[in-house]
Amino acid sequence: MNYDTVREADPAVADALADEVDRQRDTLSMIASENHVSEAVMEAQGSALTNKYAEGYPGSRYYAGCENADEVEELAVSRAKELWGAEHVNVQPHSGTQANMGVYLAMLEPGDKILSLDLTHGGHLSHGHQANFTGQLFEVEQYEVDEGTGYVDYEGLREHAEAFEPDIVVSGYSAYPREVEWERVQAAADAVDAYHLADIAHITGLVAAGVHESPVGVADFVTGSTHKTIRAGRGGIIMCGEEHADAIDSAVFPGSQGGPLMHNVAGKAVGFKEALEPEFETYAERVVENAEALGETLQDRGFSLVSGGTDTHLVLADLRESHPEVTGSDAEEALEEVGIVLNANTVPGETRSPFVASGIRAGTPALTTRGFGPEEMAQVGACIADVVDNVDDADVKAEVAERVQDLCDEHPLYE
Template sequence: MPTDLSPVDDALADALDDERTRQRETLSLVASENYASEAVLAAQGSVLTNKYAEGSPGERYYGGCEHADAVERLAQERARELFGADHANVQPHSGTQANLAAYQALLDSGDTVLSLELRHGGHLSHGQPYTMVDEHFDVVHYGVDPETGRLDYDAVAARATETEPDLIVSGYSAYPRAVDWERMQTIAEDVGAYHVADIAHLTGLVAAGVHPSPVGVADLVTGSTHKTIRAGRGGMILCGEERADAVDTAVMPGCQGGPLMHNVAGKAAGFAEALTPAFDVYARQTVENAAALADRLQTRGFDLVSGGTDVHFALVDLRETHPELTGAAAEAALESVGLVANKQTVPGDHRSATVASGLRIGTPAITTRGFDAAATERLADALVDVLDAPDDEAVRDDARETVAELCRQFPVYDGGAVASA
């Protein structure tokens, strides 16, 4: 389906059509990326782009919001059903915006936040240097066990006792293991802290029941709505009724003005798809594909942080097996053959985040295309071949052909997998 911008803007139309082609002809292994369905794309490109709707459904600061109200209520109701939450705010523009609002709802400026260190798998919005969170709060960190690559909950508890935080953040950007939400909640309660669980990466897995849920455990749950759950791009906050007013006020006017109603419509469409049995199958396959990927990488001699995965990605540590290869160089080598992944720091990494010593390799997008474990293993072999010999053009040519065959076998858009997801 060509982008309908010509003759208004040929240059923009060409760029968007080129991007659609790029997505069809390459394989996304970025753990935070996915392919939205045509229904979600249509909702996000709808006439709701034109509508201001500051406030909540039924309590807007603008007239003409009756249909915007209906759309937002659908998104709220579907989010509550998916996650078993009493209250859902679907207005945050992103997962980061949801986190900012969560902190606004619970904390005062200068309070102490305890979160996972960035190089150990934390996220910028959890209070890393140079962020608003770091500017407004006293941020301290915990880490994973350097030997196992896993959270040591006793060590987290000791760090909480030492630092006496007002808030503990769990849920991560690059931690490939299941999180014990109940233990994190207990640690928070023992030191009199709030607990925010960030499921930005895990929304789809939690919704489908293939990863434990922090809803009803943590004080607030935040997340993105476009990663493993494939809904409209943005964020959300889930909570009990006792915190609903504080959350809503923190979102607007606390952190933002009017919601992006076209994105809220995309969330409603994606949540509807996530409520179907087919989505549960998809989520299970995403995790199975990640396990197959991890097993194949290890069989081929690569080190994985924590020795494997429980989630939708594997985290490769190149330092011992490929010491001459940085994460940035590995990312570039893979992209040259049509495999799009992202460099990633690993626990104990001495390289900067822009160079890094690892790769985060995810399966949400390829699973949306229809990959099973066998196809994932074939992809993993091509990936390993390239990383073992990144300067060998014959190896690259073979990998390009493998990628092209997999793209033809598992198409996306224009009749491909997500046309009617």
């Protein structure tokens, strides 16, 4: 990856791109929503399809010359159906948020009601935060996790639904380390004649591999991102039954987007093909094993984990008891100094600003892609603990930085 052609045209951008590859090679990416796609996916996303407008859908485009775009999109759709067992799939959303927007616009009117998990308890901006379009266009109330257990309070969710009478209930989360009980959410939605949207943005790959229960066939709509645990081209996806297919497709185009990013759709198609290989199931299983190993190491070092552990690709550590003087942002900054890249995160019962936060969220998809196993994850956990225990100790951070570099060198990326 020397970007010679870019360098000839634009040295400044070429330098930034090369520096980004170096940054990824020499740091441990533990942001739970990030991964390292294959070079095949990157090549597809950088293909000539970036030049093609293909407004509409295969066989019904608004422009000529779409035969190759049609083939690529049909491949992406058919592979997605095979991966997730969905009746209808739309692969055009530009992101997971755009996928959620497609469902809302298809099924709701402005002012309708959304019931979703509170952001500080692990929800997502596009599920109803007041700064997001959802909070501006719809009436939103939010349920919570049980602060004592860290698990979604399903009984409280149902009671809230019966009192609020939402038009749609949203499940699926961005900072929740446990399996979601889709059928219990569906029962709450059914009790008030509401739709159920399951957003699997973070766990698309885990669901596809069968290591997390699937909401497909349970929820009315399933949305997700295609660049996280599924390791495909960057973007979003919507899955639903045939009865909602026309409404969803119309809400995506022309309802909320213009022409699809066909180069991204090509990346999705390639990534979906990779996920259909037997090796992908092994990868997904290892993602969860690695998260468990990371969590156990942190607990052994005195860290408190929200819900007491993990079933998924991430751990959420609450620093308030173990490190009361260290904020999430303090930990994030100190860890980035040594080459561990994760994020500060709110925790249930949060009292600090989201920009400061009391927790840290760490994911294992990208390190698993690099070949890390439970033994290496234990080493990573020890590195995290050493830094958070000593956020102001330059000597400790220098020593940990050397250990991090050794781990990066042992598991090279994009050679």
